[in-house]
Amino acid sequence: MAKPEIHTMEELSAAIGVSRPTLSRYFQDPSKVSKSSVERIRRGLEQVEYIPNFFATRMNRKKTGMIGVIIPYLNDLFFTRLLESIERAAMRAGYTVITQCSHSDPEIEARAAETFLSMNVDGAVVAPLGNRSDLKVYERLNARLPFVLMDSRPARLSGVDFVGTDHVQSTGLITEYLSRVGAPPVFLAMPRVNFNALEREMAYISKMEELGFEPTIIGIESLNGEGYFEAHGLAVLDDHFSKGNFIDASILCANDRVAIGALRAAARHRLEPGALHRGGLRIAGHDDYPLSEFMIPTLTTVAQNVQAIGQAAVDRLIEKLRVEKPHDNQAVQLMDGVLKVRDSA
Amino acid sequence: MAKPEIHTMEELSAAIGVSRPTLSRYFQDPSKVSKSSVERIRRGLEQVEYIPNFFATRMNRKKTGMIGVIIPYLNDLFFTRLLESIERAAMRAGYTVITQCSHSDPEIEARAAETFLSMNVDGAVVAPLGNRSDLKVYERLNARLPFVLMDSRPARLSGVDFVGTDHVQSTGLITEYLSRVGAPPVFLAMPRVNFNALEREMAYISKMEELGFEPTIIGIESLNGEGYFEAHGLAVLDDHFSKGNFIDASILCANDRVAIGALRAAARHRLEPGALHRGGLRIAGHDDYPLSEFMIPTLTTVAQNVQAIGQAAVDRLIEKLRVEKPHDNQAVQLMDGVLKVRDSA
DNA sequence: AAGACGTTTTTACACGTGTTAAGAATAGGG
DNA sequence: CCCTATTCTTAACACGTGTAAAAACGTCTT
Numbered sequence: 004m005a006k007p008e009i010h011t012m013e014e015l016s017a018a019i020g021v022s023r024p025t026l027s028r029y030f031q032d033p034s035k036v037s038k039s040s041v042e043r044i045r046r047g048l049e050q051v052e053y054i055p056n057f058f059a060t061r062m063n064r065k066k067t068g069m070i071g072v073i074i075p076y077l078n079d080l081f082f083t084r085l086l087e088s089i090e091r092a093a094m095r096a097g098y099t100v101i102t103q104c105s106h107s108d109p110e111i112e113a114r115a116a117e118t119f120l121s122m123n124v125d126g127a128v129v130a131p132l133g134n135r136s137d138l139k140v141y142e143r144l145n146a147r148l149p150f151v152l153m154d155s156r157p158a159r160l161s162g163v164d165f166v167g168t169d170h171v172q173s174t175g176l177i178t179e180y181l182s183r184v185g186a187p188p189v190f191l192a193m194p195r196v197n198f199n200a201l202e203r204e205m206a207y208i209s210k211m212e213e214l215g216f217e218p219t220i221i222g223i224e225s226l227n228g229e230g231y232f233e234a235h236g237l238a239v240l241d242d243h244f245s246k247g248n249f250i251d252a253s254i255l256c257a258n259d260r261v262a263i264g265a266l267r268a269a270a271r272h273r274l275e276p277g278a279l280h281r282g283g284l285r286i287a288g289h290d291d292y293p294l295s296e297f298m299i300p301t302l303t304t305v306a307q308n309v310q311a312i313g314q315a316a317v318d319r320l321i322e323k324l325r326v327e328k329p330h331d332n333q334a335v336q337l338m339d340g341v342l343k344v345r346d347s348a
Numbered sequence: 349m350a351k352p353e354i355h356t357m358e359e360l361s362a363a364i365g366v367s368r369p370t371l372s373r374y375f376q377d378p379s380k381v382s383k384s385s386v387e388r389i390r391r392g393l394e395q396v397e398y399i400p401n402f403f404a405t406r407m408n409r410k411k412t413g414m415i416g417v418i419i420p421y422l423n424d425l426f427f428t429r430l431l432e433s434i435e436r437a438a439m440r441a442g443y444t445v446i447t448q449c450s451h452s453d454p455e456i457e458a459r460a461a462e463t464f465l466s467m468n469v470d471g472a473v474v475a476p477l478g479n480r481s482d483l484k485v486y487e488r489l490n491a492r493l494p495f496v497l498m499d500s501r502p503a504r505l506s507g508v509d510f511v512g513t514d515h516v517q518s519t520g521l522i523t524e525y526l527s528r529v530g531a532p533p534v535f536l537a538m539p540r541v542n543f544n545a546l547e548r549e550m551a552y553i554s555k556m557e558e559l560g561f562e563p564t565i566i567g568i569e570s571l572n573g574e575g576y577f578e579a580h581g582l583a584v585l586d587d588h589f590s591k592g593n594f595i596d597a598s599i600l601c602a603n604d605r606v607a608i609g610a611l612r613a614a615a616r617h618r619l620e621p622g623a624l625h626r627g628g629l630r631i632a633g634h635d636d637y638p639l640s641e642f643m644i645p646t647l648t649t650v651a652q653n654v655q656a657i658g659q660a661a662v663d664r665l666i667e668k669l670r671v672e673k674p675h676d677n678q679a680v681q682l683m684d685g686v687l688k689v690r691d692s693a
Numbered sequence: 694a695a696g697a698c699g700t701t702t703t704t705a706c707a708c709g710t711g712t713t714a715a716g717a718a719t720a721g722g723g
Numbered sequence: 724c725c726c727t728a729t730t731c732t733t734a735a736c737a738c739g740t741g742t743a744a745a746a747a748c749g750t751c752t753t
Contacts, residue, residue: 010709011708011709011710012709012710013709013710021731021732022731022732022733023710023732024711024712024713024731024732024733025730025731025732026710027710027711027712028711030710031711036730036731037729037730037731039730040730040731054462054465054466055466055709055710056407056466056468056708056709056710057463057466057467057468058403058404058406058407058467058468058708058709058710059403059407059708059709059710059711059738060709060710060711061403061710062401062403062404062407062709062710062711062738062739062740063709063710063711063712063737063738063739064710064711077428077429077431077432077435078425078428078429078432078638080423080425083422083423083428084422084423086422087422087423087449087451090422090449090451091451099463101446102447104432104435106432106435106436117399118402118444120399121399121400121401121402122402122403123401123402123403231638233639233642237642263639263642264642266642266644267642267643267644267646270644270645293423293576294578294608294639297578297582297608297609297611297612298612298644299611299612299615299643299644300615301612355739356738356739356740357739357740358739358740366701366702367701367702367703368702368740369701369702369703369741369742369743370700370701370702372740372741372742373741373742375740376741381700381701382699382700382701384700385700385701400739400740401738401739401740403738403739403740404708404738404739404740404741405739405740405741406740407708407709407710407739407740407741408707408708408709408739408740408741408742409740409741410741
């Protein structure tokens, strides 16, 4: 505890009798230094309190060993799971993750991107904000760094790598399941805050048409402003149920958070959604939100492979990092969703 | 878009005909520079692409304008709300927040602390990991920086500022409510992963004794390893309900996530917890987790004032930052919880 | 027009480490 | 003991910006 505090490599060099350049090499990669010196330095470091200055080390290196991650919200367990899987993958690969949250604000998102550039991060992974994002921000990042988008994908953006769920597959899967086991589903949309909102809508429509059913979409416009998804699902269905609409329908929600609101609306109207009630109300979601299995009834949904998405994003980043000039072939990785049949549908 | 890219202040200085030191002052605080120069620089910046290097600017400044935040988990909306309120408060005050998540690992927590020190952050806010944390890490931070602990407080740590909820008040409040309206509550504990777990247990016990009731605590030991809180609540109550225990009790859960598991256990056993059923099963939680109002039934709980805690933590940090030598009086700020009576109890 | 004052430029050094080139020390082999 | 290969030290410059002191400039007052 009472170790003398050393603030610079120069001081450390004097203290343990090893030259500063050797110390510099030691901290970057101990194998670059002879066994005997490594031992000597190691013993010296046990006697004193010293950590190389974060900024000074990063300033001159070509590789900073940092990757920047931007996510749109913090208050959503889907994104925190994604972030966690990225952090773990990055840590395994020896990288430090710098996280910025855009708090639904394109301006903050743009500022975060600038911060990453000014920090010389080795690469960046971004989960886009949605329609309101400035696509130039992504183009700028993509032009200057190894860059990967994840989760949701701007339609009008080309040449940018992407990792996410195949919504045509995942939404198709659950649409088909719902249609097979009971009534063809109505789609309870979410406000179009991101590109996935629309992708899932379209996937639902095309699957319904393929199956020969009439698609029905409700809840595109928000009834409660910029609130939570749960509040949206609750408000929209509360309204419909009050009018006697959809009380015995199959309802596919755009995501699990909307579905949680939907379940709440059902409870409020003393409806009991469930797979067991043939012909009765059924509610399903999308994402396999961590709380879905604890809902009442437990929520039938399609799981996104968050783990794989995070890992793939980091892998792709590192791949782009290794080769100076990437093959310039845009890589788009789409993961399949997995059906989770539970009690609600 | 095709703006020439300028990488150093030197180049910028040459490009727009203003000296480098003046530019330096401009980027730190435009009001330190004459109107005419400000105007000239502003016009110049519109013509080129330039951002001051993050590391170089931070390296020499005495104040880096950054504050470090460590939270234990990401997969918990309580902590993400806390983090969000801190980020907003810090942003308002002009600070950049660097977040690190310790992922329940004391080693990662210690490393994050070292990173903050090596970055010369102006201050640090930490939500402790719990029993497994190395208290020396906090002492070290506290000795070298403005430092504030939040959310949960190690018993054996003195001289460190703290901001959090007054659990004696909050837990007492709901214990009293439950006792007043129905049967005195049983306490469904959570695994003692942090200091609040024990604090709430103790607060429950002393309030029960004050009211002249016999305290009963269940679920201290985890039945499902290091799983989620929800799984813990579910496993413990599922076990008890199977044996016919507590099926008409008032159950106070250590937090809302445990309570969500408890509601699930009740549903599995076809029990209907609710305030309306006088004498019947009732379930309550603690924290006002964002999803509590969407549970079935909606969850009665005590809200922690997350907003105020985050703001107070940042305020205190900035206060300590301003005065060179703080008055050394340890500041402990405890916020009151607010009762949220809903349907479950 | 002279002086005073505020601003800006110039000049120089600082921060802590990366990095390179040259020479010195060390080790191992004969 | 000498020779060569390796590793280290020394010395110096680099990175991009902060910062301080002194000199130059401009504007305003009188």
